[in-house]
């Protein structure tokens with residue numbers, strides 16, 4: 047940057063997954079790096095709070111073991127991962143419950159999928175039509191290399207599922223309720239390329255929770271940085287010709303600056319960045335003396351009154367210190383008066399149990415939880431900008447753990463190439 051010499055550090059603004067990943071690569075290349083984080087802890091959108099003996103992730107999130115960046119950078123055993131069962135349970139519009147699963151993972155469910163019989167009742171399960179439609183699609187996503195999936199024609203997910211002739215019954219009964227919880231929208235407006243990549247990661251990976259909560263993932267990344275490299279509670283107010291200016295008016299010089307914040311903060315720091323529409327989600331945490339579902343699985347609602355619900359302590363008992371069950375339920379949009387009370391009624395129906403004595407432990411609304419990845423959505427954008435500042439984050443790739451880390455990786459690579467240029 048103008049006014050800063052080659053001995054100045056590279057400053058990374060933001061210690062979310064993108065910023066931490068970028069910083070790790072810059073440090074590995076031998077550069078002095080300062081990571082300036084506004085919050086009191088690393089992780090950004092991936093954080094876990096401790097409250098009343100419970101681990102509360104900031105919104106319901108899952109850790110997918112198949113993401114390439116995860117495989118490359120995370121020591122999985124240190125996270126003590128606890129798996130969800132493969133597949134999901136769906137509360138049908140008629141009030142029954144069916145299981146939708148990948149039969150290669152749970153061969154015992156293959157017959158139910160094939161015959162459409164669930165719990166011995168005919169015609170309630172997905173049936174052979176579903177398998178005929180989803181089989182080829184799953185084969186493509188499972189076997190084709192990502193570079194090919196990224197080059198498929200780009201439609202909305204809704205249009206893509208129609209192109210594959212997936213029956214409405216399967217789309218509305220399973221895919222839409224499931225994907226709503228992944229993309230945080232229930233119109234299937236998300237780019238079909240994002241859908242294929244996400245579906246691939248579901249087919250190839252295992253959905254898990256770290257025993258210490260999702261926040262253990264960015265904490266592990268931060269531990270790979272030199273001591274003192276991450277400066278918490280250090281909000282950057284503006285960028286300057288020589289580096290950055292802090293909210294308290296003090297300044298820091300930088301050889302280069304990487305803005306690794308969420309999209310809105312990046313736009314306020316770097317004029318000229320495009321606006322990015324985002325999705326909002328609210329997660330309610332309830333405690334119950336008895337678990338309402340003795341299985342580590344996701345429960346969906348075909349009527350889409352919620353995005354998903356699950357008993358977190360069935361997945362990771364460490365989420366509760368006193369043995370009580372911790373239930374997480376997510377809905378689209380923000381909290382509002384009366385919404386939690388209405389939600390209890392829905393949960394009573396879904397879990398077929400009383401919910402009046404459940405204790406509300408926490409409510410988390412995340413505005414800007416994910417970028418709205420509607421077509422055309424480039425799956426990877428350069429970190430270089432016209433102003434000379436670098437920008438990374440999930441809004442420059444895909445709204446996911448993989449996307450954020452991949453964006454950080456790409457930006458570090460580009461910055462290092464620029465610094466080496468004579």
Ligand SMILES: Cc1cc2nc3c(=O)[nH]c(=O)nc-3n(C[C@H](O)[C@H](O)[C@H](O)COP(=O)(O)OP(=O)(O)OC[C@H]3O[C@@H](n4cnc5c(N)ncnc54)[C@H](O)[C@@H]3O)c2cc1C
Nearest residue numbers: 060062063064084090091105108282415439440446447450
């Ligand atoms: C509720 C929820 C559920 C999700 N579920 C999943 C899931 O199951 N699987 C999946 O793969 N992905 C999931 N995601 C998406 C994934 O968590 C995000 O895509 C990813 O964490 C984004 O990381 P990031 O580094 O790009 O941005 P962020 O995490 O937003 O990090 C940006 C950082 O910049 C800091 N910052 C901002 N402004 C400043 C400033 N002025 N000065 C200094 N620091 C600043 C912030 O405090 C923050 O720490 C979910 C997201 C949410 C919110």
